[in-house]
Amino acid sequence: GESVGLHLPTLSVQEGDNSIINCAYSNSASDYFIWYKQESGKGPQFIIDIRSNMDKRQGQRVTVLLNKTVKHLSLQIAATQPGDSAVYFCAETNNNDMRFGAGTRLTVKP
Amino acid sequence: KAGVTQTPRYLIKTRGQQVTLSCSPISGHRSVSWYQQTPGQGLQFLFEYFSETQRNKGNFPGRFSGRQFSNSRSEMNVSTLELGDSALYLCASRPGSGQGGSAAQYFGPGTRLLVL
Numbered sequence: 001g002e003s004v005g006l007h008l009p010t011l012s013v014q015e016g017d018n019s020i021i022n023c024a025y026s027n028s029a030s031d032y033f034i035w036y037k038q039e040s041g042k043g044p045q046f047i048i049d050i051r052s053n054m055d056k057r058q059g060q061r062v063t064v065l066l067n068k069t070v071k072h073l074s075l076q077i078a079a080t081q082p083g084d085s086a087v088y089f090c091a092e093t094n095n096n097d098m099r100f101g102a103g104t105r106l107t108v109k110p
Numbered sequence: 111k112a113g114v115t116q117t118p119r120y121l122i123k124t125r126g127q128q129v130t131l132s133c134s135p136i137s138g139h140r141s142v143s144w145y146q147q148t149p150g151q152g153l154q155f156l157f158e159y160f161s162e163t164q165r166n167k168g169n170f171p172g173r174f175s176g177r178q179f180s181n182s183r184s185e186m187n188v189s190t191l192e193l194g195d196s197a198l199y200l201c202a203s204r205p206g207s208g209q210g211g212s213a214a215q216y217f218g219p220g221t222r223l224l225v226l
Contacts, residue, residue: 032213043114043200043217044153089153093213096166098143100153 012107019077021104023090026071030092033066035075038103039086047075047088082108112137114203114218122224128189131221133201135182141165141206142184143215144176147198159184160206188223196225 013019025033031052036044050057050064050073057064063076073090087103115134123129135142143166144156155168159178176186182203188195199222202215 034213034215036217041219043202043219046214046216049213091153097155097158097168098213098215099155102152 009102010105010107012109013080014109015080015082017080019075019080019084019106019108021075021077021088021090021106023073023075023101024071025073025090025092027092027094027099028068028071030094032093033064033073034091034093034098035062035064035073036089036091036100037084037086038089044089077106080106080108082110084108114201114216116199116201116218116221118221119219120222120224122226123191124226125191125193127191128187129191129223130185130187131199131201131223133184133186133203133218135184135201135203136216139203139205139216140182141204142178142182143202143204144184144186145200145202146170147200147220148196153200156186191225193225196223198222 032049034049035047037047038044048059048062048064050066055066061078065074077084085108087105089103090101091098114136117132141160143158145153147153156170156174157164157176158166162178173189178184198220200217200220202217204215
């Protein structure tokens with residue numbers, strides 16, 4: 001079946017380093033791919049999205065890359081800070097529903 | 111703008127009971143979606159309401175239902191509660207009239223339901 005999944009369940013990085021969180025998807029019909037951040041005790045927070053006809057989009061300290069050839073999505077966080085520690089979810093949507101990956105826990109070491 | 115609010119934040123129920131959760135979207139947002147989050151299944155889509163009509167539905171049994179009011183506030187109801195319904199229930203809102211160049215949904219803090 002079609003699904004959204006993550007390559008790694010946990011990621012630990014040193015403060016100041018760049019982080020890369022990966023996601024694989026299988027639904028070619030999705031219109032948008034989205035990244036969310038969820039901190040403990042809170043709901044997911046929208047970070048950035050990318051439309052299916054794009055391959056790169058940049059935000060503040062974050063970049064999302066979409067490789068449709070291999071159905072891969074990644075989130076790059078520059079100069080990772082302790083406040084970036086959270087669970088990161090990728091999601092895909094075709095305006096009918098939104099399907100989430102399992103999540104990657106990012107831990108930033110001081 | 112105020113964010114998405116959900117009430118109550120915590121709830122304890124027993125098997126067989128029913129529960130109603132409430133969500134107030136961001137002002138101006140007409141689409142409200144509900145999700146169930148559990149450690150085992152992750153985030154799963156329940157349903158989406160837009161202009162008081164259910165627009166999309168996930169793969170959950172009929173015990174899960176919802177509605178939306180004319181002011182876009184939404185409620186979801188779970189009848190005949192089972193132990194497996196223990197979860198964090200999240201509500202998310204977005205403008206709803208097309209993607210508008212973004213797929214962003216804005217989540218509330220969730221209602222944590224424990225079924226004993």
